[in-house]
Amino acid sequence: MMNKYRTHNCSELKQTHAGETVSLSGWLHRKRDHGNLLFIDLRDHYGLTQCVVENNNKFFSILEKLRSESVLTIIGKVVKREKGTENFELPTGEIEVDVQSIKILSEAKDLPMPVFGEQDYPEDIRLKYRFLDLRREEMHKNIILRSKVVSFIRSEMLKLGFLEYQTPILTSSSPEGARDFLVPSRLNPGKFYALPQAPQQFKQLIMVSGFDKYFQIAPCFRDEDARADRSPGEFYQLDIEMSFVEQEDIFKVLEILMVNLFQKFSSKKVLNNKFPRIPYNEAMLKYGTDKPDLRNPLLINDITNIFTRDDVKFDIFKKLVKSGSIVRCIVTKKTKDKPRSFFDNIDKWSKEQGASGLAYFTLEKNEKISAKGPVGKFFSEDSLKEIMKITKAEVGDSLFLACGKINEIEKILSISRDKIAKDLNLINEDQFAFCWIVDYPMFELDEQTKKIKFSHNPFSMPQGEIEKLDFKDPLKIKAYQYDIVCNGVELSSGAIRNHVPELMYKLFSIAGYDKKKVEEKFSGMLNALSYGAPPHGGIAPGLDRIVMLLANEKNIREITLFPMNQNAQDLMMKAPSEVEPKQLKELSIKTDIKKD
Numbered sequence: 001m002m003n004k005y006r007t008h009n010c011s012e013l014k015q016t017h018a019g020e021t022v023s024l025s026g027w028l029h030r031k032r033d034h035g036n037l038l039f040i041d042l043r044d045h046y047g048l049t050q051c052v053v054e055n056n057n058k059f060f061s062i063l064e065k066l067r068s069e070s071v072l073t074i075i076g077k078v079v080k081r082e083k084g085t086e087n088f089e090l091p092t093g094e095i096e097v098d099v100q101s102i103k104i105l106s107e108a109k110d111l112p113m114p115v116f117g118e119q120d121y122p123e124d125i126r127l128k129y130r131f132l133d134l135r136r137e138e139m140h141k142n143i144i145l146r147s148k149v150v151s152f153i154r155s156e157m158l159k160l161g162f163l164e165y166q167t168p169i170l171t172s173s174s175p176e177g178a179r180d181f182l183v184p185s186r187l188n189p190g191k192f193y194a195l196p197q198a199p200q201q202f203k204q205l206i207m208v209s210g211f212d213k214y215f216q217i218a219p220c221f222r223d224e225d226a227r228a229d230r231s232p233g234e235f236y237q238l239d240i241e242m243s244f245v246e247q248e249d250i251f252k253v254l255e256i257l258m259v260n261l262f263q264k265f266s267s268k269k270v271l272n273n274k275f276p277r278i279p280y281n282e283a284m285l286k287y288g289t290d291k292p293d294l295r296n297p298l299l300i301n302d303i304t305n306i307f308t309r310d311d312v313k314f315d316i317f318k319k320l321v322k323s324g325s326i327v328r329c330i331v332t333k334k335t336k337d338k339p340r341s342f343f344d345n346i347d348k349w350s351k352e353q354g355a356s357g358l359a360y361f362t363l364e365k366n367e368k369i370s371a372k373g374p375v376g377k378f379f380s381e382d383s384l385k386e387i388m389k390i391t392k393a394e395v396g397d398s399l400f401l402a403c404g405k406i407n408e409i410e411k412i413l414s415i416s417r418d419k420i421a422k423d424l425n426l427i428n429e430d431q432f433a434f435c436w437i438v439d440y441p442m443f444e445l446d447e448q449t450k451k452i453k454f455s456h457n458p459f460s461m462p463q464g465e466i467e468k469l470d471f472k473d474p475l476k477i478k479a480y481q482y483d484i485v486c487n488g489v490e491l492s493s494g495a496i497r498n499h500v501p502e503l504m505y506k507l508f509s510i511a512g513y514d515k516k517k518v519e520e521k522f523s524g525m526l527n528a529l530s531y532g533a534p535p536h537g538g539i540a541p542g543l544d545r546i547v548m549l550l551a552n553e554k555n556i557r558e559i560t561l562f563p564m565n566q567n568a569q570d571l572m573m574k575a576p577s578e579v580e581p582k583q584l585k586e587l588s589i590k591t592d593i594k595k596d
Contacts, residue, residue: 005073005105011047011091017078018095019070024049025073025105027135028066030116038063040099042074045140050087050096052075059102069108069115069132074551086420100588123557128571130562142559145265146547150217152264153238153543156257162240167202169195169219179223181233187590195221198540201525203241204459204497207536208528217543223568227325228555229489229545232568235556237492238546241538247480249494250537251275251436254484262432265550271295271433275484279439287292288414292490294433296421299414301391302328303401311380317359317403327403328413331391332420336362336372343373346400346420355402355412362398363388369395418488432486432549439463440481443474443510454511456481459504459525460495466503476511484541486549494539501529504584 003134005025013022017491026044033039038060051074053060061255066072076097087093112128113121115135126133133139154164173180173194180194196202198220218239226232242250255275262270276294282291286299306312307321317327335342343360350358361373368381369388379387393399400416402409421427442462444455452474460479462469469477480496498504508518519526547559557563564570584591 009046010042010049011094012046013049013078013095013097015080015094018080020078021100022078022097023073023075024051024097026071027115028063028070028072029106030068031063033064039096041076042072042097044134047092048090049092050081050090051099052096053099056073059099059101062104062106062178063099063102066104067108067110069111069135070104071106071108073103073105074099075361121253124298124565124571127563127565129558130572134561139558142452142547142551142553143447143561145551146543146559149261149265149547149550150543152261153217153257156260157215157238157240160213160253160256161525162215163207163211164216165211165214165578166216167196167199167206167218171196171202181221181223184587184589186587197222198237199239200459201480203239203538204525204536207241207243208531208533212243212540214538215239218540219531226564226566226568229263229548230543231556231560232564232566236543237540238543239538239540240494241536243534243536245496245535245537247438247482247537250494250496250539251277251482254539254541255434258434258484258486261546262550266432268430268432271431275434275436277436277438279479280437280441281439283437284410285328288410288412288417289488290437290483291485291488291490292435292437294435295416295431295487296417297426298330298417300328300330300417302326303387303390304328306390308384309380312374312378312383314359314378317401320403326406326409327401328409329387329391329401329554330402330413330417331393331398332398332424333394334396335424336364336396342423344402346416346423349419350402350412350416353412353415355408356404358412358416359403360398360402363393363395365395369536373398375401434484434486437483437485438481439478441475442477442507443480445475451512453508457493457495458508458511459498461498461535462503462507466500471506471510480537482539489545489549491545492539492541494537496537499529499533499535500528504529 005023007022008024010024010026024042026042029041029043029048031038031040036055038053040053040063041048042051053063054559057233074097076099078095079098081094081096104308111132113132115127115132117137134143170183170193173182173192174197178197180197183193183195185191185193199216199218216239219234220237221234222231255273259270259273280290283292285302288300304321304326307314307318307327310408321327347358347360359375361371361376363384364370364372369384370376370381371379371384387393387399400420402412440456442455442460443452446453451454456479460481463480465479473555481493482495483493484491498507505515505518544556544559548556551559553559562570562572567577
């Protein structure tokens, strides 16, 4: 039986259909009135078809008045377009449909925002009328891409021997991490469930239960502020856990998956099939961050010792170094011919970021090696040669220098490295550069309290033989913790888990938790681990960030179907909203909101 709405979709018709009578249904995308002819682009999920109506056609006046985005069925004859009028960018661009009849299925009101064209529109309008926003070509493509990525990930994980399990959405509140979203229990008055910030404990319990390889496209809920790469409220991650594995086993699975995924859905080149492993301390020195963009060739070098030399007269830096500051620099290759304004603009920009500025000079050689620039005169030839040796700089290269406390220097040189590379056009936008950051310290010193605290994930396994760990010097203990990074975007943290309760007590005691407190907070996990737990580990790459990279989008709202705004409000469905007093009474809840 023929479908009454369509014989074909709006991307199917080709020259081979010429002469056929067809029916199409979709939205009136746009009209072009040529006086005696009216051209209509009809759009559905699949694409566009051009339809044409002559002014002697009885439907001409109806279509002329019909607003964009009205939904209609068109019946007509497929004809080849005249030579020179084809649109080869469209699959249907060699034909058009000569309209014989139309049926209006749903008439649109005046639009609050246009669907045709990709011009920017205020975000509040886009989110309030998201159903219109999603009709736009780029948005529609992004959401289809997201769906295809999820399907591909599922099929790849199954090929890799993983099984998908669903973990609970209603669970207990966690004192760690971000704020929980709480759900009142009607059957247990005064008590609350929490929506999971991540399925972390459940996925570990799946391993303890004897299942070997788990994955889930998992929804996660965190009551935290929005950012460009983070939705307020909810997000999705590819949650993975494996038993009887070491760090490298997890790396291997992720590398296979990410290379296949990024090659499938992007024409950009994945730089390495085996991702570089960069120790945390090395990343902080070379890049100033544990989220380095490896497409950027610029490196940071430590030249603090240069400022202890007698033949360096840069007194401001020398005094700061004596009081405990460090000096690090970025070398830019062959920039001797750059105008003074290039260097001054970088210095000015760094001050706008809250830094004290970046000193700079360019290496020259006439009879001897010297330095041109505002601070060049403070360096002897021997000191410059030593700098060149440390940094591998050459004559014609320039150096940007920063001096201060290590945290300040890492921060300013990390963002300066990105800024300078962009200004010099050094970043290849057609590449994906993945890496692993490894060997995170288990503990760090809290700058405010001067007490030792966990630096990353308290449930990670420390590196080394347990019997030989030096608990007296905990800041030297490294953990089997790792981050996967792509183009400067952190996709996920992961770890080999600590499955030994006695070791867990010991590590928590270093961070100031006594045994009783640990048992109060983590009784469920400790109980499970005490009945025979396999060594296990995992990771959970953010699905939203993966799709952002593949779609080349900078904001997470561009790849999410129905996102909230910055204030965690759904403008379309008007959530959150007040509820009836009767509902609150059922849940044994009283609100205590002071009215202004």
